[in-house]
Amino acid sequence: MTLKKKEHLELYRQMVLIRRIEQRAAELYQEGLIGGFLHLYIGQEAVSTGIVSLRKPVDRVITAYRDHGVAINCGISAKEVMAELLGKATGISKGRGGSMHMADVSKNYWGGHAIVGAHLPLAAGMALGDQYNGNDGVTICMFGDGATNIGFFHEAVNLSKVWDLPVLWICENNQYGMGTTVKRASAVEQMRQKAEGYNIPNARCEDGMDILKVREAVEPALEHVRSGKGPFFLEIMTYRFEGHSMGDPERYREKDEVQTWEKTDPIGVYNRYLVKQEIATKANLDKVETDAEAEVVEAIEFAIESPEPALDTLHDYTYVEAA
Amino acid sequence: MPAITMRQAISDALWEEMERDEKVFIMGEEVGVWGGTYAVTKGFYDHFGEKRVRDAPIAEAVIVGAGIGAALVGLRPISELMTINFAFVAMDHIVNEAPKLHAMFGGQMKVPLVIRAVSGGGRQLGATHSQTPDAIFAHFPGLTVIAPGTPADAKGLLKSAIRSDNPVLFIENALLYQARGEVPEGEHLVPIGESKVQREGSDVTLVSYSSMLQTSLKAAEQLEKEGISVEVVDLRCLRPLDMGPVVESFKKTNRAVIAEEGWGSYGVGSEVATRLYEEAFDYVDAPIKRVNQQEVPLPYNRALEHSALPQLADVVAAVKEVL
Numbered sequence: 001m002t003l004k005k006k007e008h009l010e011l012y013r014q015m016v017l018i019r020r021i022e023q024r025a026a027e028l029y030q031e032g033l034i035g036g037f038l039h040l041y042i043g044q045e046a047v048s049t050g051i052v053s054l055r056k057p058v059d060r061v062i063t064a065y066r067d068h069g070v071a072i073n074c075g076i077s078a079k080e081v082m083a084e085l086l087g088k089a090t091g092i093s094k095g096r097g098g099s100m101h102m103a104d105v106s107k108n109y110w111g112g113h114a115i116v117g118a119h120l121p122l123a124a125g126m127a128l129g130d131q132y133n134g135n136d137g138v139t140i141c142m143f144g145d146g147a148t149n150i151g152f153f154h155e156a157v158n159l160s161k162v163w164d165l166p167v168l169w170i171c172e173n174n175q176y177g178m179g180t181t182v183k184r185a186s187a188v189e190q191m192r193q194k195a196e197g198y199n200i201p202n203a204r205c206e207d208g209m210d211i212l213k214v215r216e217a218v219e220p221a222l223e224h225v226r227s228g229k230g231p232f233f234l235e236i237m238t239y240r241f242e243g244h245s246m247g248d249p250e251r252y253r254e255k256d257e258v259q260t261w262e263k264t265d266p267i268g269v270y271n272r273y274l275v276k277q278e279i280a281t282k283a284n285l286d287k288v289e290t291d292a293e294a295e296v297v298e299a300i301e302f303a304i305e306s307p308e309p310a311l312d313t314l315h316d317y318t319y320v321e322a323a
Numbered sequence: 324m325p326a327i328t329m330r331q332a333i334s335d336a337l338w339e340e341m342e343r344d345e346k347v348f349i350m351g352e353e354v355g356v357w358g359g360t361y362a363v364t365k366g367f368y369d370h371f372g373e374k375r376v377r378d379a380p381i382a383e384a385v386i387v388g389a390g391i392g393a394a395l396v397g398l399r400p401i402s403e404l405m406t407i408n409f410a411f412v413a414m415d416h417i418v419n420e421a422p423k424l425h426a427m428f429g430g431q432m433k434v435p436l437v438i439r440a441v442s443g444g445g446r447q448l449g450a451t452h453s454q455t456p457d458a459i460f461a462h463f464p465g466l467t468v469i470a471p472g473t474p475a476d477a478k479g480l481l482k483s484a485i486r487s488d489n490p491v492l493f494i495e496n497a498l499l500y501q502a503r504g505e506v507p508e509g510e511h512l513v514p515i516g517e518s519k520v521q522r523e524g525s526d527v528t529l530v531s532y533s534s535m536l537q538t539s540l541k542a543a544e545q546l547e548k549e550g551i552s553v554e555v556v557d558l559r560c561l562r563p564l565d566m567g568p569v570v571e572s573f574k575k576t577n578r579a580v581i582a583e584e585g586w587g588s589y590g591v592g593s594e595v596a597t598r599l600y601e602e603a604f605d606y607v608d609a610p611i612k613r614v615n616q617q618e619v620p621l622p623y624n625r626a627l628e629h630s631a632l633p634q635l636a637d638v639v640a641a642v643k644e645v646l
Contacts, residue, residue, distance in 0.1 A: 125392020
């Protein structure tokens with residue numbers, strides 16, 4: 001699908017906005033304003049931005065705990081993301097979820113799940129719901145390479161084929177499960193080989209640092225599922241520039257490796273493409289970056305000024321109150 | 324009122340709710356073509372079809388996890404675990420996903436899921452298939468845990484569970500399937516979270532639930548012949564736990580025995596006894612006694628198994644001890 005200039009700029013905007021949010025979040029974490037775990041999406045922005053740009057409103061999106069980027073792509077505002085990171089009542093999950101648990105059901109974005117692989121069975125069930133009701137939505141389920149080694153993955157992926165569920169499995173292979181390389185954790189080199197074992201059509205996008213290549217890979221995969229042919233498995237190669245989470249000493253990889261990958265920074269790649277193809281001017285892109293910076297500054301102010309959840313709401317949402 | 328078996332009462336509840344609401348469906352191991360390993364869903368497959376009575380692979384995590392996913396998108400799944408001993412391989416989804424999602428995302432998600440599971444020993448199934456681990460599940464806020472001891476309660480509570488917007492673990496007991504009792508005809512609903520006095524008495528409060536309710540009622544009958552008046556209180560739900568009728572009874576009798584089939588350490592009896600001490604300490608005339616299973620992995624040998632499980636004589640002896 002060819003994109004218009006406006007659409008390109010929107011995708012670029014999302015990627016830059018995610019990058020700025022993550023960079024500022026790292027600072028706020030160091031300052032102690034953000035607690036818990038913080039997993040940054042820096043380096044992987046092209047993946048979720050490319051995927052979500054192709055989904056229709058009926059398509060459900062669910063992901064793992066590296067979820068701020070997907071949240072932005074699904075239309076959650078920078079303010080709601082920042083406020084959630086700061087644990088405020090105005091956060092997208094009302095300050096009860098934090099970094100790893102952001103969702104906006106009204107936008108068909110189902111989170112943000114922190115137990116590795118545990119959301120795959122949920123995705124199978126959501127797809128089952130759509131199949132059961134005769135809806136034509138696709139459930140897009142994203143997870144890391146590390147999740148393909150856990151039992152939940154195998155139970156969910158197997159069932160999706162047995163029941164021909166409308167689910168698109170997307171493995172974001174950033175080559176490390178925390179600090180353990182794929183080679184040291186997985187018996188097979190390519191994660192898609194595991195889908196092959198369950199007789200699920202699959203593909204691998206070798207360059208997840210290029211958003212257009214991500215989109216090229218996602219489009220037919222999504223179409224496959226949408227046309228009623230059952231599940232599809234797409235592996236997308238990518239790289240995270242930061243540690244697994246804040247405070248990761250990164251003893252498991254060389255600085256050179258990170259620096260090499262940084263040359264393929266997805267934002268830089270896209271920026272150069274847009275300028276070279278004369279789709280956008282440098283000035284256009286600079287403005288996007290300035291605007292994103294301003295949006296994040298505003299979001300941080302909003303988050304800082306937002307109220308904490310009232311202590312007398314502690315027990316709210318433990319159970320759904322009977323109507 | 325006709326007297327029917329517990330099996331029939333549970334089967335009727337499922338049948339009626341499936342007839343009432345098309346969103347209700349069953350999935351699990353051997354629930355369909357086989358008719359249920361305890362014959363609870365016999366005839367369902369032929370009547371409701373494979374869409375609503377779904378035979379699943381032996382993969383409990385996805386049986387529960389997909390149930391959660393389908394519940395999130397508006398269905399009312401019943402995930403059947405053949406026995407509660409298999410719940411351990413689905414533990415994350417039962418205790419770490421289903422009860423958390425509503426709270427963790429600030430009330431955006433609801434999980435109207437029922438998980439059915441058979442608990443209890445006494446059938447020479449050995450250590451891994453004979454446990455009564457009910458208390459473990461009652462530990463988790465957000466989960467509802469129901470364990471009825473009569474056919475009428477089984478029917479009425481299961482129907483309420485299916486209509487509840489919260490995730491429910493519905494615990495059945497294989498040795499109770501043949502127990503008979505009167506069940507009101509027509510629409511019969513029992514509210515969740517209400518303990519009930521099943522037999523009135525004045526000397527000792529005997530608290531129990533599920534299989535031990537039947538044993539307790541027999542003990543009360545036997546003790547009556549010896550001039551001891553026992554009030555039997557049935558918890559019916561382990562979470563939320565309704566201490567009202569228990570405390571009220573205890574204030575009258577000043578003596579209590581708690582009988583449960585599971586192990587005593589950290590168990591239901593420990594919880595009930597503690598709450599009695601907390602809420603009615605001034606009424607205590609004797610140390611509260613617990614009757615439980617011996618603290619061993621349950622042996623296969625019939626005599627050994629029998630000696631490990633709490634028996635009628637143990638309950639009778641405990642009541643006499645607190646007098």
